[in-house]
Amino acid sequence: xxxxxxxxxxxxxxxxxxxxxxxxxxxxxxxxxxxxxxxxxxxxxxxxxxxxxxxxxxxxxxxxxxxxxxxxxxxxxxxxxxxxxxxxxxxxxxxxxxxxxxxxxxxxxxxxxxxxxxxxxxxxxxxxxxxxxxxxxxxxxxxxxxxxxxxxxxxxxxxxxxxxxxxxxxxxxxxxxxxxxxxxxxxxxxxxxxxxxxxxxxxxxxxxxxxxxxxxxxxxxxxxxxxxxxxxxxxxxxxxxxxxxxxxxxxxxxxxxxxxxxxxxxxxxxxxxxxxxxxxxxxxxxxxxxxxxxxxxxxxxxxxxxxxxxxxxxxxxxxxxxxxxxxxxxxxxxxxxxxxxxxxxxxxxxxxxxxxxxxxxxxxxxxxxxxxxxxxxxxxxxxxxxxxxxxxxxxxxxxxxxxxxxxxxxxxxxxxxxxxxxxxxxxxxxxxxxxxxxxxxxxxxxxxxxxxxxxxxxxxxxxxxxxxxxxxxxxxxxxxxxxxxxxxxxxxxxxxxxxxxxxxxxx
Numbered sequence: 001x002x003x004x005x006x007x008x009x010x011x012x013x014x015x016x017x018x019x020x021x022x023x024x025x026x027x028x029x030x031x032x033x034x035x036x037x038x039x040x041x042x043x044x045x046x047x048x049x050x051x052x053x054x055x056x057x058x059x060x061x062x063x064x065x066x067x068x069x070x071x072x073x074x075x076x077x078x079x080x081x082x083x084x085x086x087x088x089x090x091x092x093x094x095x096x097x098x099x100x101x102x103x104x105x106x107x108x109x110x111x112x113x114x115x116x117x118x119x120x121x122x123x124x125x126x127x128x129x130x131x132x133x134x135x136x137x138x139x140x141x142x143x144x145x146x147x148x149x150x151x152x153x154x155x156x157x158x159x160x161x162x163x164x165x166x167x168x169x170x171x172x173x174x175x176x177x178x179x180x181x182x183x184x185x186x187x188x189x190x191x192x193x194x195x196x197x198x199x200x201x202x203x204x205x206x207x208x209x210x211x212x213x214x215x216x217x218x219x220x221x222x223x224x225x226x227x228x229x230x231x232x233x234x235x236x237x238x239x240x241x242x243x244x245x246x247x248x249x250x251x252x253x254x255x256x257x258x259x260x261x262x263x264x265x266x267x268x269x270x271x272x273x274x275x276x277x278x279x280x281x282x283x284x285x286x287x288x289x290x291x292x293x294x295x296x297x298x299x300x301x302x303x304x305x306x307x308x309x310x311x312x313x314x315x316x317x318x319x320x321x322x323x324x325x326x327x328x329x330x331x332x333x334x335x336x337x338x339x340x341x342x343x344x345x346x347x348x349x350x351x352x353x354x355x356x357x358x359x360x361x362x363x364x365x366x367x368x369x370x371x372x373x374x375x376x377x378x379x380x381x382x383x384x385x386x387x388x389x390x391x392x393x394x395x396x397x398x399x400x401x402x403x404x405x406x407x408x409x410x411x412x413x414x415x416x417x418x419x420x421x422x423x424x425x426x427x428x429x430x431x432x433x434x435x436x437x438x439x440x441x442x443x444x445x446x447x448x449x450x451x452x453x454x455x456x457x458x459x460x461x462x463x464x465x466x467x468x469x470x471x472x473x474x475x476x477x478x479x480x481x482x483x484x485x486x487x488x489x490x491x492x493x494x495x496x497x498x499x500x501x502x503x504x505x506x507x
Contacts, residue, residue, distance in 0.1 A: 008058075008177055009077050011192055012143060017073040017372070019142040020064070021379035026249050026390040027443025028113035030120070031150060032138040033453070033462075034106060034253075035158075036435040037428055040127045041134040043090040045429050050123070051084050055170040056156050059144060060087075063119050068182050070376035072189035078176035079119055086118050093128045100474075102129055103253050106137050110439060111251040114141055136428060142441065146307070151421050151453075158426040158433065193371070237413055238297040238332035240290060241400035242447035246389040247466040254463040254477035255437045260423075262488050263459055269491035270338055272345030275418050278452055278459075279304060279348070280341040280487070282416055283330040285480030290332060292475070294402040297332035304328055305415040326351045327412060337486045386444055393468075400469060415440065418452040425456050438462040448476070 012020070023029040054060055062076040091109070093102050106126060114120045120141035127134045138154075145153060180188070266277050283302050290297060308324045328347045330340065417440060426433045438451035439462055447469030451462040461480065465473035 009062075009075055009180075011075045012073045014073065014370075016143045017375075020074060021375050022383070022443070023113070024383035024386045024390075024443065025113065026247055026387050027383075027441065028111070028249070029142045029441050029443065030114055030139045031142055031145065031441060031451075032110065032140055032439040033150070033154070034103070034437040034439065035136045035138075035426075035428070035433045036129070036437070037134045037136060037431040037433050039132060039134065039431050041125065041136070041429055041431050043088075043125050043127070046123070046125055046136075047084050047088050049429055050088060050157065052167055052169075053157060054084070055174060056167070057153065060119055060121055061174065061176070064116050064143075065179060065185065067189035067372070068186050070373040071186060072192040073372050075180075075185075075188070077179050080176045080179065082119065082176065087122050089122065089124045091124055091126045093126055095128065097128075097130065099130045102126065102135065103255075106135065107251045107253050110137060110139060111249050114139060120144055133434065134431065137439075146309075151419060154426070155422065158428050160424060160426060162427050162430045162432070164427075235303065235329075236300050237303045237329075237411065238290070238295075238300045240286070240295065240332075240413055240448075241293065242465065242469045243413055243445045244400040245393045245398065245447075245469060246386050246445055247442050247447050248390050248394055248468060250467050251442065252465050252467045252470075252473050253437070253439070254461075254465070254473040256461045256477055256481050257435060257458050258461075258481075258484055260454060260457045260459055262484075262491075266341075266487050266491045269494040270341050270487075272341055273348070275306070276341060276345045276348055277487070278418055279306070279328065279330065279416060280337065280344045281480050281483045282414075282450055283332075283344070284334065284337055284340050284483040285476060286413070287332050287334045288479040288482070289476050291334055292479075296402070300332060301329040302332045302414075303412045304330070305412040307415070307417045337483055338490055341487065412446070414446060415449040416452065417450070419454075421454040423454060423457055436460055440464050442466055448473070 019029045059076060061079055061082045063079040064074050065077045066074045089109075091105070093105065097105075106124070109124055114122065120143065122139045124137040124139070125134065126137070129135050138150075140150060140153070263274050263277055267274055283304065286302060287297075304327065306326050306328065308326055326348070328344065328351060330344055330347065419438065421436065426436075433455075435458075436453060436455040437460055438453035440449045440451035442449055442464055447466040449464050451464070453460045453462070461477070463473055463477055463480075465476070467473075470476065
């Protein structure tokens with residue numbers, strides 16, 4: 001399997017480039033995963049394995065190349081100095097190190113920004129993990145992949161059987177093209193800007209000449225998107241410790257694994273979607289965390305940012321980003337877990353019924369009309385401000401406390417990104433992948449985010465936290481797990497109570 005790619009050189013889309021513009025030192029914007037494999041995987045065999053497949057992902061031999069004066073979004077160009085040794089790294093863990101301590105060491109590597117002078121990805125190998133396992137950690141910049149395309153990437157790099165068929169070599173040796181000079185980049189950038197302006201003008205003309213009903217529906221979606229974003233910026237949300245200051249670069253990880261069959265049973269018993277069950281667990285866990293630490297939400301709800309995949313069927317295997325967002329709310333006080341699930345289901349159904357995700361995607365596409373120079377200049381001011389605020393908070397040794405001064409609570413409390421993964425076992429070099437932990441970025445005042453990934457009939461929760469704002473991410477994980485156990489028990493009771501009724505109808 002190979003991933004369809006654009007030509008030798010390609011320009012980032014507005015959505016992809018947004019992850020470059022929004023990145024700061026305190027908020028690096030790469031995503032990734034930690035695969036826990038059985039046995040010790042030899043590092044040199046991994047390097048050889050990757051070298052034999054890198055031609056299937058041409059984008060991974062290309063580096064970011066900026067356009068002078070930011071006349072257009074950056075391009076990806078062949079890296080003449082590409083070497084797998086610049087992207088694959090071996091880390092020998094100390095003997096007897098526990099899994100939690102090993103994961104902390106991994107996060108200290110993961111939290112560092114990727115080097116923009118090289119292709120924007122890395123893989124880190126950690127043999128000698130507790131239990132005779134090997135950890136394989138990927139770091140991939142968000143401008144290259146979103147969660148869905150990241151899974152597609154792992155389908156190429158990993159195998160579906162321990163002794164796979166040989167991968168056919170490339171038809172011809174790779175010969176990287178020379179990096180374009182400044183003048184060439186400026187000329188190409190100017191042409192791209194004119195082309196973009198022409199496309200936006202043509203699209204506007206088509207919309208003006210469209211049928212009245214179609215024009216009216218477009219206007220309604222634009223109004224809906226504007227209303228959604230206005231409410232997001234103005235809506236008061238629960239004040240939480242993990243949103244009370246700008247994050248530092250430090251990261252910690254909590255994770256858990258639950259059977260996919262149990263999630264299906266909960267959904268069967270109480271209705272809603274699998275994602276509704278996930279959101280119920282996360283919001284109830286967060287509510288119990290706040291109560292444990294003495295925070296009073298004062299009636300304000302949680303607001304969760306949920307990425308929504310908007311790929312067409314024909315775009316399934318493409319890299320890059322094709323996502324919109326929806327922003328469900330849920331009470332920030334602990335409540336009955338089944339009532340919370342029902343409330344979440346009603347909220348997400350309401351959001352879907354009004355087409356909010358599609359409306360937000362339409363608003364996102366309008367970003368194509370914003371000049372890259374303006375985006376670059378404004379983002380530079382914003383990211384430098386965030387890094388300066390992060391440094392000031394660090395110097396002051398400030399830590400969140402109930403009732404203490406923090407940043408105003410507006411926007412969203414955390415991101416929960418649910419990515420459908422591979423439902424069968426994967427292998428690397430003949431070694432079975434036992435667990436797959438997803439990793440998600442943090443930034444600005446989002447000191448806690450969650451990635452959810454399905455793998456081999458299990459659902460994995462990867463909870464990333466900034467340790468100053470959430471020093472006990474393990475406690476948050478425990479509250480989410482506790483909620484899951486309660487919902488699982490309630491679903492079993494619900495099915496059990498239905499047995500006599502089903503028997504009466506001769507099941």
